[in-house]
Amino acid sequence: MAKIIVVTSGKGGVGKTTSAAAMSTGLALRGKKTVVLDFDVGLRNLDLVMGCERRVVYDLVNVIQGEAGLNQALIRDKRVDNLFILPASQTRDKEALTPEGVAEVLAQLKEDFDYVICDSPAGIESGAQLAMYHADEAVVVTNPEISSVRDSDRILGLLSAKTRRAEQADEPVREHLLITRYNPDRVDSGDMLTLDDIREILAIDLLGLIPESEAVLRASNQGVPVTHDAESDAGLAYADAISRLIGEDVPLRFHEARKKGLLSRMFGGGHR
């Protein structure tokens, strides 16, 4: 039986889709049979980040409305065995996702996979709530920025109230904090919330810390999840997060500014 993990945030543009793509790729690379679902109906993005946009025939809404079978709609990843993508619809509106339909699709996927990763749309409305409803665990993607932290706290409230686990008084959804777009230089200069600030305020366990990285844009340009860029800081940071997700204990990195040479310290300008 699969674990269902929602990647969520409240605030838009913080790195949910990047993270859902990177983490599902990383899980599959470790031999876990994984499917990643795009819940962002109308504004799908996951197919681009996964590099399968030209192979989309059917989508989640088609499956829910009985126009295609699940196996027809699932796209097999070109690079990694055991990885599948279920895209969102680009043309339908959000109402096309019914709670019953989503429940049925997830129940089916749960039988066949080890991990089901749900890429949530931004916001706290029905789309985000549907994406989180069946979750066993949640990855709360947060930027070191005041509005993102506030929204993450709202999402934590929803996770503890508006999910199946909450409604059925089952064991609560396991919440993980994933801090992305972290810039240690700006933290050092005092203008970015620190890792510890965010942990203290949200008070959930830290799954990972992804630095602000050029590798992410490069990866999405190419349609290759950043996990494949195993040399890059973001790629390594996501690999660490995946290790922690499957229960390994790995030390944190990329939270401190790289030490600069004397010259750049004197003349480097900007932040240290």
Add this chain to the structure above:
Amino acid sequence: MKLLDFLKRERKQSAPVAKERLQIIVAHQRSQQGQPEYMPKLERELVEVIRRYVDVDDDAVQISMDSEDSCSVLELNVTLPRE
């Protein structure tokens, strides 16, 4: 401390301010969790009513609902300005 560092420190750091604001926001958000959906509206309308008599701040009224098995208690806290 190097001179450059010293000069940079002059500008006030903004992250500590953000943290302080967040602590207040989050405490407020958490206190509203599990409360009935009408509470924010009730709170606003109460402020309006009280304002007909006393000039109070926007955050002068704090309400919360406590539920036990058989009954619910609505707690209402109004901070009035000094005379």
